[in-house]
Amino acid sequence: MQNDRGQWGSTTGFILAAAGSAIGLGNIWRFPYITGQSGGAAFVVVYLLCVVLVCVPYLFAELVLGRFSHRNPVGAIAAIRPRSTWRLVGGLGVLTGVCILSYYAVIAGWTLGYIVKGIAFPAMAFETFIATPAYVIPLFAAFLLLTMLVVGGGVEHGIERSAKILMPVLLVLMLLVIARSLTLDGASAGLEFYLKPDFSKVDGSVVLAALGQAFFSLSLGMGAMVTYGSYLPKSSDLRLCGLSVAAFDTLIALLAGFMIFPAIFAMGKSPDQGPALVFHTLPDIFAEMPLGGLVSIVFFVLLAIAALTSTVSLLEVVVSYFVDERGWSRKRAVWTIGAFTFVLGLPAVLSEGAVDALSTMTFLGASSFLGIMDFLWGNLSLALGGLLLSVFVGWVWGTREAGEEFRTGSKMGSGGVALWALFVKFVCPVVILIVLLNVFGVL
Numbered sequence: 001m002q003n004d005r006g007q008w009g010s011t012t013g014f015i016l017a018a019a020g021s022a023i024g025l026g027n028i029w030r031f032p033y034i035t036g037q038s039g040g041a042a043f044v045v046v047y048l049l050c051v052v053l054v055c056v057p058y059l060f061a062e063l064v065l066g067r068f069s070h071r072n073p074v075g076a077i078a079a080i081r082p083r084s085t086w087r088l089v090g091g092l093g094v095l096t097g098v099c100i101l102s103y104y105a106v107i108a109g110w111t112l113g114y115i116v117k118g119i120a121f122p123a124m125a126f127e128t129f130i131a132t133p134a135y136v137i138p139l140f141a142a143f144l145l146l147t148m149l150v151v152g153g154g155v156e157h158g159i160e161r162s163a164k165i166l167m168p169v170l171l172v173l174m175l176l177v178i179a180r181s182l183t184l185d186g187a188s189a190g191l192e193f194y195l196k197p198d199f200s201k202v203d204g205s206v207v208l209a210a211l212g213q214a215f216f217s218l219s220l221g222m223g224a225m226v227t228y229g230s231y232l233p234k235s236s237d238l239r240l241c242g243l244s245v246a247a248f249d250t251l252i253a254l255l256a257g258f259m260i261f262p263a264i265f266a267m268g269k270s271p272d273q274g275p276a277l278v279f280h281t282l283p284d285i286f287a288e289m290p291l292g293g294l295v296s297i298v299f300f301v302l303l304a305i306a307a308l309t310s311t312v313s314l315l316e317v318v319v320s321y322f323v324d325e326r327g328w329s330r331k332r333a334v335w336t337i338g339a340f341t342f343v344l345g346l347p348a349v350l351s352e353g354a355v356d357a358l359s360t361m362t363f364l365g366a367s368s369f370l371g372i373m374d375f376l377w378g379n380l381s382l383a384l385g386g387l388l389l390s391v392f393v394g395w396v397w398g399t400r401e402a403g404e405e406f407r408t409g410s411k412m413g414s415g416g417v418a419l420w421a422l423f424v425k426f427v428c429p430v431v432i433l434i435v436l437l438n439v440f441g442v443l
């Protein structure tokens, strides 16, 4: 069943591809708007704590599980506990992958549209643009198709090659935009909002938002990193791999804040506009820049590419499941799942103003069909998956065997492994459980 599998060409290739999965709309679109809604700097502090205390140890667990088994999330669990119900956790991950992909590709389609919109119809409001089915449906379909083409191309050539070139270019362009944003008159109020914490704003829902965002941003909780880790050779250093991915991802998210908040305050707008935040703010910054039109095109091209390396990882998890476990060919898996995702995503495309009933629905504080999907799958399901998988690795598989696998290929001492074991067994599950119970009002 290994015939259509592959392997990364090098550790750098893995780091760039995994960072490519992690870095995406989650960093540049979702992180700033959630920070803006959740009170600014205090949220950033809670977010960083979640990354360091929960997500990094948990990321190691996913990579260890993947490299040990050389399988997709379901197969990885089955390789350790055959025929146990734990395989359902892998199944939840595969399902979560399709569901996130179905609305993520919608937003990615908007970024594709913004490549042209800044030049062709600069005056059209963001709200009008996303409410027009004739724009957003074809863009959504186009984005899914691009994702399918890359995933169809296989692990090394398709996924790895695209990530290697494009991630560094994105970083340079962000630095340019930050330079403009910081030099606008009145930018300092934005820096204060972003960097000076007011902890009275932190409550249970802020902590859930931070934890969910950290999982989402690092592509955790659904087995994406299990799958990417499964293409690593035994000689790779998992600690180095995990730390590099987490560091790159966090850097890009923090930089996105430096692009947005100084400009928002300089232009006298409010930081809590929600999902529209980045789409409102960036064009305003570009308008204030020399060669702004050109910068806008390049920026949205890169944003679309960053989103593409993320959608690729979402689809890859689902494809690898059907290839490994069901014996499908890669092509068949890509086309079948792609078509299914398109249908699943239609209500999300139409829920931003096109169809009233979909646009006005609310659930547990989330609004619109797309917003609800994001809350259910991009937040709750990832946290739940993280809870279950850390229990699986820490307690069911056991940190003795998992720790052995973790050490293979790295020069880590037994102290490092013991510390990691402590986090996977206790800190990760307990923190996630408390946050989840809190959301459902149990605490």
Ligand code: TRP
Pocket (backbone or CB within 6 Å): 021, 022, 023, 024, 025, 026, 027, 100, 215, 216, 217, 218, 219, 220, 221, 222, 224, 310, 311, 313, 314, 382
């Ligand atoms: N991490 C990506 C982002 O920040 C989104 C993403 C890709 C993802 N693969 C994932 C999120 C797997 C959760 C799980 O944009």
